[in-house]
Amino acid sequence: MKPAEVSTPDDTSVVIKRSFAAPVPLVWRAYTEAELLKQWCQGPPGWSMPVCEMDSQTGGTYQWRWKDDSSGTEFGFQGRFLDVVEHRRIEHTQVYDAGNLGIPMGGKPWIVTVEFQDAGESTHVTTTITFASKEDRDSSMESGMTDGMEMNYQQLERTLTLAKD
Amino acid sequence: MGSLNQSFAALADPTRLGIVAHLARSEATVSQLVDRFALTQPTITSHLNVLEEAGLISRTRVAQTRVCRLRAEELNRISDWLTQLQSVFEGNYRRLDKLLQELNQPQSEKKK
Numbered sequence: 035m036k037p038a039e040v041s042t043p044d045d046t047s048v049v050i051k052r053s054f055a056a057p058v059p060l061v062w063r064a065y066t067e068a069e070l071l072k073q074w075c076q077g078p079p080g081w082s083m084p085v086c087e088m089d090s091q092t093g094g095t096y097q098w099r100w101k102d103d104s105s106g107t108e109f110g111f112q113g114r115f116l117d118v119v120e121h122r123r124i125e126h127t128q129v130y131d132a133g134n135l136g137i138p139m140g141g142k143p144w145i146v147t148v149e150f151q152d153a154g155e156s157t158h159v160t161t162t163i164t165f166a167s168k169e170d171r172d173s174s175m176e177s178g179m180t181d182g183m184e185m186n187y188q189q190l191e192r193t194l195t196l197a198k199d
Numbered sequence: 200m201g202s203l204n205q206s207f208a209a210l211a212d213p214t215r216l217g218i219v220a221h222l223a224r225s226e227a228t229v230s231q232l233v234d235r236f237a238l239t240q241p242t243i244t245s246h247l248n249v250l251e252e253a254g255l256i257s258r259t260r261v262a263q264t265r266v267c268r269l270r271a272e273e274l275n276r277i278s279d280w281l282t283q284l285q286s287v288f289e290g291n292y293r294r295l296d297k298l299l300q301e302l303n304q305p306q307s308e309k310k311k
Contacts, residue, residue, distance in 0.1 A: 035292075035296060037283055037285075037289050038292055040281050040284060040285045040287045042281065042290070047200045048281070048282065048284065050285070051291075052286070052288070052290050052292050054292075054296060054299055055277055055296070055299065055300070056299035056300075056302070059293075060302050060303060061299065064299060064301070064302070066296055070298065070302075073294065073298055074291055074292075074294035074295040074297075074298050075291050075294075075295075076289070076290075076291065076294065077287055078286075078287055078290060078291070079290070161212055161288075175280040199213055
């Protein structure tokens with residue numbers, strides 16, 4: 035599958051698009067069943083997802099926590115499902131929990147929308163992250179969301195190349 | 200900072216692109232740019248105005264001269280962040296590809 039495409043349609047949102055070679059109901063399960071989600075949503079190499087609790091229905095809440103297994107560093111996201119339409123879309127709030135990463139992040143919760151589009155044999159998934167303001171987006175950039183993970187891009191590239199087959 | 204369209208428009212001119220490339224290596228005074236590009240000061244100044252409006256450069260007064268600097272930090276910051284975001288998501292998605300493949304063939308590989 036083509037690698038994920040990231041774009042910034044405006045100052046407050048980020049859009050990530052990717053297709054998967056599986057029908058919508060299967061991709062839907064991988065996104066909404068905690069036992070499946072924690073198998074793939076682990077973040078950078080060396081990280082795991084020890085906490086993955088979710089009540090995937092409108093009004094339900096979730097809690098996700100990641101851990102760097104070598105340093106013990108942890109951080110998480112939590113929030114509430116605003117809209118869950120089976121096989122179509124998931125919309126939830128997201129609040130950053132700094133854990134022991136030590137990088138605070140101000141601002142309001144942001145909104146994540148995941149939309150599933152049936153493309154026959156495959157499924158198009160569009161993820162939109164919408165921040166409350168440009169300031170919040172900038173603050174997120176400086177937070178543990180990505181920088182704090184101290185992930186090594188080259189290392190990831192290597193891992194991905196090795197994992198290709 | 201200006202919009203991306205404004206940035207692209209500002210960079211569409213070869214002289215302005217040259218100025219940006221020059222400033223990417225080091226800051227420069229207006230008179231240094233005049234010498235470097237062999238243009239008149241008003242011409243250089245009007246190009247600098249366009250670049251400043253697009254948020255691509257800043258001009259600060261140091262003693263009697265105006266020093267021009269590239270303001271690429273924010274653009275760089277955003278693109279670095281997006282690159283990291285992309286790589287984290289793509290790392291997850293590769294695992295999801297594998298998982299979906301397993302789920303798709305339950306008879307050959309009983310996973311549960």
